[in-house]
Amino acid sequence: MTSPGVTPYTAPEVTESFIDGRQVAARQVYENIDPSTGRTWGQVARGGRQEVDQAVGAARAAHPVWRATAPERRAELLCRLADLIAGETETLARMESEDSGKPLSQARNDARVCSRYFRFYGHAIDSYYGLSLPLRPDLHVYTRREPLGVTGHVLAWNYPLQLMARQVAPAVATGNCAVVKPADETPRTAVALARLAIEAGLPPGVVNVVTGLGPEAGAALTAHPGVDHLGFVGSTRIGSLVAAAAAERVSPVTLELGGKSAHLVFADADVEKAARVAASAILQNAGQTCSAGSRVLVHESVHAELVERVTGHFAKVSIGPGTDDPDLGPLVSRKQQERVRGYVESAGSGELVFGGSVVEPNGVTGGAYFAPTLIDGVDPTSPIAREEVFGPVLTTMRFSTEEEAVALANGTDYALLGAVWTRDLSRAHRVAAAVEAGQVYVNTYGAGGGVELPFGGFRKSGYGREKGVEALDAYTATKTVVVQL
Template sequence: MTESPTERNHPATESLLTQYPAVIAGKRVTTGRWIEVLDPSTARPFARVACCGAAEVEQAVAAARLAHETGWRFATAAERSLVCRRIAAGVRAARAELARLETRDTGKPISQALVDVDVAARYFDFYAGAVEALTGETILSQPDLLAFTLREPYGVSGHIIPWNYPLQVAARTLAPALAAGNCAVLKPAEDAPLTSVRLAEIALDAGLPAGALNVVPGYGEEAGAALTAHPGVDKLAFTGSREVGEAVMVAAARNIVPVTLELGGKSPHLVLPDFDAARAIPLIVRSITEHAGQNCSAGSRLLVHESVHDDLVAALAAEFRALRIGPGAGDPDLGPLISAKQRDRVLGYLELGRRDCVLATGGGVPEGAEYGEGFYVEPTIFDRVAPEHRLFNEEIFGPVLCVSTFSSLDEAVELADRTSYGLAAGVWTRDVSTAHWLARQVRAGQVFVNNYSAAGGVELPFGGYKNSGIGVEKGLEALREYTRCKTVAINTQPPGLSS
């Protein structure tokens, strides 16, 4: 491995591409191989990132182990808290740079990228405070026994994050892990790795020990597989598809390693006749069009009472048609999808919907020279989607809303729980008792009543039911996910005395 310069001529394109290294053992390094990073709004490369494999993962895990055993595990909660606060300050200081990079990398509108930066900083601030309040318990079980618990870090944590919210999800998993005293190896998605590299550089500048955070960009089948199978990793966190999540679990099982998995969803809005349209409609639209619907907890199913169905679908279709589509840098309502592969996947679902369902609006690719070669699709509503249909049950990961109707509360619950997912749900009613009953009945990790915020706030625990995953991220629960419980029991009976 060699130190990486900032820029170099790329032989494949014969143009100057910004070059991003891996970060291993506190050094900015290259590997001799590169991954081109495309701008989704143009389909053209604008940067390249070091491509890591098993050898680099081996070095990163060793560096994390050394940093953990020689220093970070012995740092006090106050010392770890201070470093996390400095990381948060560094993220805020680089706010404009990180947002531009996130927009160029993922295609999302710049205003959404700015929010991602703010939330990333908030994660480090939140866990900087929370870790100082992390305590064990005293257990009074016997008169002559002093028993108490300690919360201790696992050691080396491995993190594999997706391309849709790379900076936010990196911070979401790294902040509690580092605050709790673990040292980390992060494998970002090859489609959007750049802000992860910058986050590691910011963390080093903030005083995080060398090796405490390592970033190894690369392909899933190489770097990702090596990280999940590595016997030196003590805890794994993965956000992504159910299929890859299964592979992560299998690899972790071989090493008896605990996992936190967030595997997507098919989250419903349950709309009752007494819903507040002025409040609900903007949030329903935003929940499926934010970052072009590429959101694990996107509100992708609309389950609406038959008595208000026609008016609501008409209103939503009008809102969809008014959305501005374009490159993220121009801050439209809707940017491109991440890649040609993802666009083609979504277009396949649109073809199914046009064939089998009622198309309310959208359903194709926006026309116009301004879209160029970008990976755009129209925001789309399919109505009268049968519960047996693939559009009802499968995660599309695009700006596609599927509408179905119900006539009773029991039917609404049955439809909400019909899929194999259970990540989030929205309930829209003015009746408090009905809202409470539905929130208790629906099997989802987060239930929003008369509001909907994809994944909720930093403080709100976030985890899925069923195939949406296992474990909990965010909130105080995440600190517990990154620590293990040790029980200490001391005999307090004075020497020489019998009971």
């Protein structure tokens, strides 16, 4: 018998690395834990230095042929892969929901966006050209954008499908071959995508996946001398280690790290919309989103209204296993649950308005659930106001002037996203320019935005840009050719 709302237990299977077009037998394994129940979804191959070396070798062997493949052919194959992903939306979404705990409808959206990344870059590569430079009449000067070689990708667990697609799609579109290390907690969809790449017709070795633990497989990939570019999504602490490993080889790296993004709600804002959007953004993926707007900075004249409206939205939230498609699923692990609880319990001077505790929906005692939480009036210098919590925890702070609002928004080490809520067009542009963030929204909030929008941050939020056409530049180098006529 299973409790209401709990997905029936299934027999364990082994998720194995996928290298050079085939699965690789596991030498060691670890358990893939269901965050909704604490049970296991099966075992995962615990790859390490040997598997990473095999994958990098396969990618390097495939690279000469793949880089010489016509862009038109690469485009055709990426679009075919996009079609296959779209056709497997339900299967991929269920795996994503089971592994991460996110609501099934959010996982479906992740699968759809994953497909769109491959289609977008399949189309974009057709029009990705070098330049002709009119230097002198007797010289023919032009540039070429050339692939870097083998790209390594160390991914986070919060958006496995999207994160893999947004790095791998531009990398392989430009002629690179990829080695992916998915997060320990969410390995299955990465392996599924690598299989679909082979089915779509991409040559073996172009997309490889090594499953395993971060300190083993992840560290081996970041330190491998055969990797020509590293992409990392995760914490600032680990990001600095990845950057150091890349620096040892003098290879480029793109870092998408943490965020502590702020909503700036001015007196003339549509407070109901701001409250609704802020509540929705922090609930998405249980707040485990680097671009979640976890701080609401609100003008003192509309502060009480905003707090009341956010509380009303939180009170209606349904909580349960991701595969039941509630408003709020579990956190990714019990470890993350304890981390979030620690931040809330040490909030200090703030007033706990709503939530603030572990919950056990439908009597499930092994899950990693945490209630939607609103803490009002936190000290801007406190850890909960400055550090990334990565949970469904929203804090509010008051301001009285525009200058004070901007100072509060810029008062953390992170600079990823921001939102400005006002009907004053001049203020909107003025504040958008003053807020230090890689993306700024006005009277809306995209939590990372679409495939087309360049994405990345400043300071401890990382460097480099993913998404959009700019990502193609990250995976290529410019060669200048000068011909005497």
